[in-house]
Amino acid sequence: MIQLDKLSTERHNPKTKELDMMSVTEILHIMNEEDQKVANAITRILPKIENAIEIVYEKLSAQGRLFYMGAGTSGRLGLLDAAECPPTFSTDPNMVQAVLAGGLDAVMVAVEGAEDNFELGIADLKDKKFSSNDVVIGIAASGRTPYVAGGLSYAQSIGAKTISLTSNTESLISTYADVAIEVDTGPEILTGSTRLKAATAHKMVLNMISTVAMIRLGKVYKNLMVDVRASNxxxxxxxxxxxxxxxxxxxxxxxxxxxxxxxxxxxxxxxxxxxxxxxxxxxxxxxxxxxxxxxxxxxxxxx
The missing domain is CATH 1.10.8.1080 (Helicase, Ruva Protein; domain 3)
Incomplete structure:
Protein backbone atom coordinates (compact mmCIF):
# COMPACT_ATOMS: atom_id res chain seq x y z
CA MET A 1 0.00 0.00 0.00
CA ILE A 2 1.38 3.37 -1.05
CA GLN A 3 1.12 6.12 1.58
CA LEU A 4 -0.18 9.26 -0.08
CA ASP A 5 1.48 11.55 2.46
CA LYS A 6 4.85 10.29 1.25
CA LEU A 7 4.20 11.58 -2.26
CA SER A 8 5.67 14.93 -3.28
CA THR A 9 2.34 16.02 -4.73
CA GLU A 10 0.54 15.31 -1.44
CA ARG A 11 2.89 17.17 0.90
CA HIS A 12 1.93 20.45 2.57
CA ASN A 13 3.39 23.61 1.09
CA PRO A 14 4.92 25.61 3.97
CA LYS A 15 4.22 28.89 2.16
CA THR A 16 0.47 28.38 2.21
CA LYS A 17 -0.36 26.97 5.65
CA GLU A 18 -2.66 29.95 6.19
CA LEU A 19 -3.97 30.03 2.61
CA ASP A 20 -7.56 30.73 3.64
CA MET A 21 -6.46 33.84 5.54
CA MET A 22 -4.42 35.36 2.72
CA SER A 23 -5.50 38.23 0.51
CA VAL A 24 -6.18 37.68 -3.18
CA THR A 25 -2.97 39.55 -4.00
CA GLU A 26 -0.90 37.35 -1.70
CA ILE A 27 -2.40 34.15 -3.14
CA LEU A 28 -1.79 35.27 -6.70
CA HIS A 29 1.85 36.10 -5.99
CA ILE A 30 2.45 32.71 -4.38
CA MET A 31 0.69 30.88 -7.20
CA ASN A 32 2.79 32.75 -9.73
CA GLU A 33 6.00 31.99 -7.84
CA GLU A 34 5.12 28.30 -7.62
CA ASP A 35 4.15 28.11 -11.29
CA GLN A 36 7.56 29.45 -12.25
CA LYS A 37 9.08 26.31 -10.76
CA VAL A 38 7.33 24.15 -13.37
CA ALA A 39 9.56 25.11 -16.29
CA ASN A 40 12.69 24.52 -14.20
CA ALA A 41 11.44 21.08 -13.19
CA ILE A 42 10.90 20.21 -16.86
CA THR A 43 14.38 21.46 -17.77
CA ARG A 44 15.86 18.80 -15.53
CA ILE A 45 14.18 15.95 -17.40
CA LEU A 46 14.46 17.14 -21.01
CA PRO A 47 16.62 14.11 -22.00
CA LYS A 48 13.77 11.81 -20.92
CA ILE A 49 11.30 13.81 -22.99
CA GLU A 50 13.62 13.56 -25.97
CA ASN A 51 13.74 9.77 -25.57
CA ALA A 52 9.95 9.68 -25.47
CA ILE A 53 9.69 11.77 -28.63
CA GLU A 54 12.02 9.41 -30.50
CA ILE A 55 9.76 6.49 -29.61
CA VAL A 56 6.58 8.34 -30.59
CA TYR A 57 8.09 9.50 -33.89
CA GLU A 58 9.32 6.00 -34.72
CA LYS A 59 5.89 4.48 -34.10
CA LEU A 60 3.88 7.18 -35.89
CA SER A 61 6.19 7.13 -38.92
CA ALA A 62 5.58 3.37 -39.14
CA GLN A 63 1.79 3.93 -39.20
CA GLY A 64 1.43 3.14 -35.50
CA ARG A 65 -0.75 5.08 -33.07
CA LEU A 66 -0.14 7.15 -29.96
CA PHE A 67 -2.41 6.65 -26.96
CA TYR A 68 -2.65 8.90 -23.91
CA MET A 69 -4.02 7.06 -20.89
CA GLY A 70 -5.13 8.57 -17.61
CA ALA A 71 -7.83 9.19 -15.03
CA GLY A 72 -9.40 12.45 -13.91
CA THR A 73 -7.33 15.53 -14.73
CA SER A 74 -4.57 13.41 -16.26
CA GLY A 75 -7.01 11.74 -18.65
CA ARG A 76 -8.53 15.10 -19.61
CA LEU A 77 -5.10 16.52 -20.41
CA GLY A 78 -4.44 13.57 -22.71
CA LEU A 79 -7.82 14.09 -24.37
CA LEU A 80 -7.09 17.78 -24.91
CA ASP A 81 -3.75 17.13 -26.60
CA ALA A 82 -5.18 14.34 -28.75
CA ALA A 83 -8.15 16.47 -29.81
CA GLU A 84 -5.87 19.29 -30.96
CA CYS A 85 -3.78 17.14 -33.31
CA PRO A 86 -6.29 16.83 -36.21
CA PRO A 87 -7.04 20.57 -36.57
CA THR A 88 -3.41 21.61 -36.03
CA PHE A 89 -1.62 18.94 -38.06
CA SER A 90 -4.37 17.38 -40.21
CA THR A 91 -3.78 14.00 -38.60
CA ASP A 92 -6.25 11.17 -38.83
CA PRO A 93 -8.28 11.18 -35.57
CA ASN A 94 -7.09 7.61 -34.97
CA MET A 95 -3.41 8.55 -34.99
CA VAL A 96 -3.42 10.20 -31.56
CA GLN A 97 -6.10 9.01 -29.13
CA ALA A 98 -6.98 9.40 -25.48
CA VAL A 99 -8.21 6.61 -23.22
CA LEU A 100 -9.89 7.81 -20.02
CA ALA A 101 -10.83 5.81 -16.95
CA GLY A 102 -14.61 5.76 -17.12
CA GLY A 103 -14.75 6.74 -20.79
CA LEU A 104 -15.93 10.05 -22.19
CA ASP A 105 -18.52 10.31 -19.41
CA ALA A 106 -15.58 10.99 -17.09
CA VAL A 107 -14.67 14.21 -18.92
CA MET A 108 -17.14 16.22 -16.85
CA VAL A 109 -18.05 13.87 -13.99
CA ALA A 110 -15.75 11.44 -12.19
CA VAL A 111 -16.76 7.78 -12.71
CA GLU A 112 -16.72 6.04 -9.33
CA GLY A 113 -13.94 3.50 -8.92
CA ALA A 114 -12.75 3.56 -12.53
CA GLU A 115 -9.26 4.83 -11.77
CA ASP A 116 -8.71 2.10 -9.16
CA ASN A 117 -9.43 -0.68 -11.63
CA PHE A 118 -6.22 -2.28 -12.93
CA GLU A 119 -8.13 -4.70 -15.18
CA LEU A 120 -10.18 -1.89 -16.72
CA GLY A 121 -6.98 -0.30 -18.01
CA ILE A 122 -6.14 -3.54 -19.76
CA ALA A 123 -9.66 -3.94 -21.16
CA ASP A 124 -9.79 -0.38 -22.52
CA LEU A 125 -6.58 -0.82 -24.50
CA LYS A 126 -7.79 -4.15 -25.83
CA ASP A 127 -11.00 -2.47 -26.97
CA LYS A 128 -8.86 -0.07 -29.00
CA LYS A 129 -7.10 -3.04 -30.63
CA PHE A 130 -3.85 -1.71 -29.21
CA SER A 131 -0.88 -3.50 -30.77
CA SER A 132 2.89 -3.75 -30.54
CA ASN A 133 3.12 -1.16 -33.33
CA ASP A 134 1.52 1.44 -31.05
CA VAL A 135 2.84 3.44 -28.10
CA VAL A 136 1.04 4.45 -24.92
CA ILE A 137 1.80 7.32 -22.55
CA GLY A 138 0.37 6.65 -19.09
CA ILE A 139 -0.33 9.89 -17.21
CA ALA A 140 -0.80 10.02 -13.44
CA ALA A 141 0.29 12.86 -11.16
CA SER A 142 0.57 10.49 -8.19
CA GLY A 143 2.28 7.85 -10.29
CA ARG A 144 0.23 5.13 -8.64
CA THR A 145 -3.13 5.04 -10.51
CA PRO A 146 -4.06 1.34 -10.97
CA TYR A 147 -5.99 2.02 -14.19
CA VAL A 148 -2.87 3.52 -15.80
CA ALA A 149 -0.61 0.81 -14.38
CA GLY A 150 -2.92 -1.82 -15.89
CA GLY A 151 -2.74 -0.26 -19.33
CA LEU A 152 1.04 0.10 -19.26
CA SER A 153 1.45 -3.45 -17.96
CA TYR A 154 -0.67 -4.84 -20.80
CA ALA A 155 1.19 -2.78 -23.40
CA GLN A 156 4.51 -4.15 -22.18
CA SER A 157 3.18 -7.70 -22.19
CA ILE A 158 2.49 -7.54 -25.94
CA GLY A 159 5.81 -5.90 -26.77
CA ALA A 160 4.56 -2.33 -27.26
CA LYS A 161 6.54 0.74 -26.20
CA THR A 162 5.44 2.46 -23.00
CA ILE A 163 6.05 5.90 -21.53
CA SER A 164 5.01 7.14 -18.09
CA LEU A 165 4.36 10.76 -17.11
CA THR A 166 4.09 11.54 -13.42
CA SER A 167 4.95 14.18 -10.82
CA ASN A 168 6.50 11.84 -8.28
CA THR A 169 9.88 10.12 -8.44
CA GLU A 170 10.28 6.35 -8.21
CA SER A 171 6.60 5.95 -9.02
CA LEU A 172 4.69 2.72 -9.56
CA ILE A 173 3.75 3.43 -13.18
CA SER A 174 7.40 4.14 -13.99
CA THR A 175 8.16 0.47 -13.37
CA TYR A 176 6.00 -0.35 -16.41
CA ALA A 177 7.65 2.24 -18.67
CA ASP A 178 10.42 2.09 -21.25
CA VAL A 179 10.84 5.82 -20.65
CA ALA A 180 9.82 7.27 -17.28
CA ILE A 181 9.17 11.02 -17.28
CA GLU A 182 8.97 12.14 -13.64
CA VAL A 183 8.47 15.90 -13.27
CA ASP A 184 8.83 16.72 -9.58
CA THR A 185 7.04 20.06 -9.22
CA GLY A 186 6.78 19.82 -5.43
CA PRO A 187 3.77 20.35 -3.17
CA GLU A 188 0.82 22.34 -4.45
CA ILE A 189 -0.36 25.57 -2.82
CA LEU A 190 -3.65 23.73 -2.23
CA THR A 191 -2.54 20.43 -0.73
CA GLY A 192 -3.04 17.51 -3.10
CA SER A 193 -4.68 19.58 -5.86
CA THR A 194 -2.64 18.24 -8.75
CA ARG A 195 -4.75 20.14 -11.27
CA LEU A 196 -2.35 22.99 -10.47
CA LYS A 197 1.46 22.70 -10.92
CA ALA A 198 1.47 18.99 -11.70
CA ALA A 199 -1.16 19.36 -14.41
CA THR A 200 0.59 22.42 -15.84
CA ALA A 201 3.81 20.44 -16.11
CA HIS A 202 2.05 17.53 -17.78
CA LYS A 203 0.34 19.84 -20.28
CA MET A 204 3.72 21.32 -21.19
CA VAL A 205 5.34 17.90 -21.60
CA LEU A 206 2.50 16.60 -23.77
CA ASN A 207 2.77 19.76 -25.91
CA MET A 208 6.45 19.02 -26.39
CA ILE A 209 5.95 15.38 -27.30
CA SER A 210 3.15 15.83 -29.82
CA THR A 211 4.48 19.04 -31.39
CA VAL A 212 8.06 17.83 -31.88
CA ALA A 213 6.90 14.45 -33.17
CA MET A 214 4.68 16.21 -35.72
CA ILE A 215 7.52 18.50 -36.78
CA ARG A 216 9.68 15.46 -37.43
CA LEU A 217 6.86 13.87 -39.42
CA GLY A 218 6.91 16.84 -41.81
CA LYS A 219 3.82 18.62 -40.52
CA VAL A 220 5.78 21.89 -40.27
CA TYR A 221 7.77 23.98 -42.75
CA LYS A 222 10.03 26.56 -41.13
CA ASN A 223 7.83 27.40 -38.12
CA LEU A 224 4.56 27.30 -40.03
CA MET A 225 1.61 24.91 -39.62
CA VAL A 226 1.60 23.85 -43.24
CA ASP A 227 -0.59 20.81 -42.65
CA VAL A 228 -3.49 22.90 -41.36
CA ARG A 229 -6.85 21.73 -42.67
CA ALA A 230 -8.64 24.76 -44.13
CA SER A 231 -12.13 23.58 -43.23
CA ASN A 232 -13.74 26.97 -42.66
Missing part, protein backbone atom coordinates in the same frame (compact mmCIF):
# COMPACT_ATOMS: atom_id res chain seq x y z
CA UNK A 233 -13.32 30.64 -43.64
CA UNK A 234 -11.03 31.46 -40.71
CA UNK A 235 -8.72 28.57 -41.51
CA UNK A 236 -8.75 29.42 -45.21
CA UNK A 237 -7.55 32.90 -44.34
CA UNK A 238 -4.87 31.38 -42.11
CA UNK A 239 -3.81 29.13 -45.00
CA UNK A 240 -3.36 32.18 -47.25
CA UNK A 241 -1.27 33.90 -44.59
CA UNK A 242 0.91 30.79 -44.19
CA UNK A 243 1.51 30.57 -47.95
CA UNK A 244 2.38 34.28 -48.06
CA UNK A 245 4.87 33.93 -45.22
CA UNK A 246 6.45 30.79 -46.68
CA UNK A 247 6.85 32.13 -50.21
CA UNK A 248 6.93 35.93 -49.99
CA UNK A 249 4.08 36.05 -52.51
CA UNK A 250 1.07 38.35 -52.27
CA UNK A 251 -2.29 37.50 -50.73
CA UNK A 252 -3.88 37.27 -54.18
CA UNK A 253 -1.13 34.99 -55.51
CA UNK A 254 -1.41 32.76 -52.45
CA UNK A 255 -5.18 32.57 -52.84
CA UNK A 256 -4.84 31.55 -56.48
CA UNK A 257 -2.33 28.81 -55.66
CA UNK A 258 -4.53 27.48 -52.87
CA UNK A 259 -7.55 27.38 -55.16
CA UNK A 260 -5.51 25.36 -57.68
CA UNK A 261 -4.46 22.89 -54.97
CA UNK A 262 -7.88 22.74 -53.31
CA UNK A 263 -6.42 24.49 -50.27
CA UNK A 264 -3.57 22.07 -49.75
CA UNK A 265 -1.09 24.45 -48.11
CA UNK A 266 1.96 22.23 -48.59
CA UNK A 267 1.23 21.71 -52.24
CA UNK A 268 0.61 25.43 -52.82
CA UNK A 269 3.96 26.37 -51.26
CA UNK A 270 5.84 23.78 -53.33
CA UNK A 271 4.04 24.83 -56.52
CA UNK A 272 5.02 28.48 -56.01
CA UNK A 273 8.63 27.96 -54.94
CA UNK A 274 9.45 25.31 -57.56
CA UNK A 275 7.43 27.02 -60.31
CA UNK A 276 5.54 23.82 -61.07
CA UNK A 277 1.90 22.90 -61.64
CA UNK A 278 -0.37 21.75 -58.84
CA UNK A 279 -0.10 18.18 -60.12
CA UNK A 280 3.71 18.32 -60.31
CA UNK A 281 3.85 19.79 -56.81
CA UNK A 282 1.71 16.92 -55.54
CA UNK A 283 4.16 14.41 -57.04
CA UNK A 284 7.13 16.18 -55.45
CA UNK A 285 5.38 16.17 -52.09
CA UNK A 286 4.62 12.47 -52.29
CA UNK A 287 8.23 11.64 -53.20
CA UNK A 288 9.38 13.65 -50.18
CA UNK A 289 7.06 11.72 -47.84
CA UNK A 290 5.08 14.86 -47.11
CA UNK A 291 8.09 16.99 -46.12
CA UNK A 292 7.89 20.40 -47.78
CA UNK A 293 11.55 21.35 -47.50
CA UNK A 294 12.71 18.12 -49.14
CA UNK A 295 10.14 18.52 -51.91
CA UNK A 296 11.33 22.07 -52.61
CA UNK A 297 14.94 20.91 -52.84
CA UNK A 298 13.92 17.98 -55.07
CA UNK A 299 12.09 20.47 -57.28
CA UNK A 300 15.28 22.41 -57.85
CA UNK A 301 14.41 25.49 -55.83
CA UNK A 302 17.08 27.15 -53.70
CA UNK A 303 16.61 26.95 -49.95
Missing amino acids: HKLQERAKKIVCEATGFTYEEAELALEETEYNVKQAIIMILTKTSAQEAAILLKKANGKVRLAIIEGGAEE
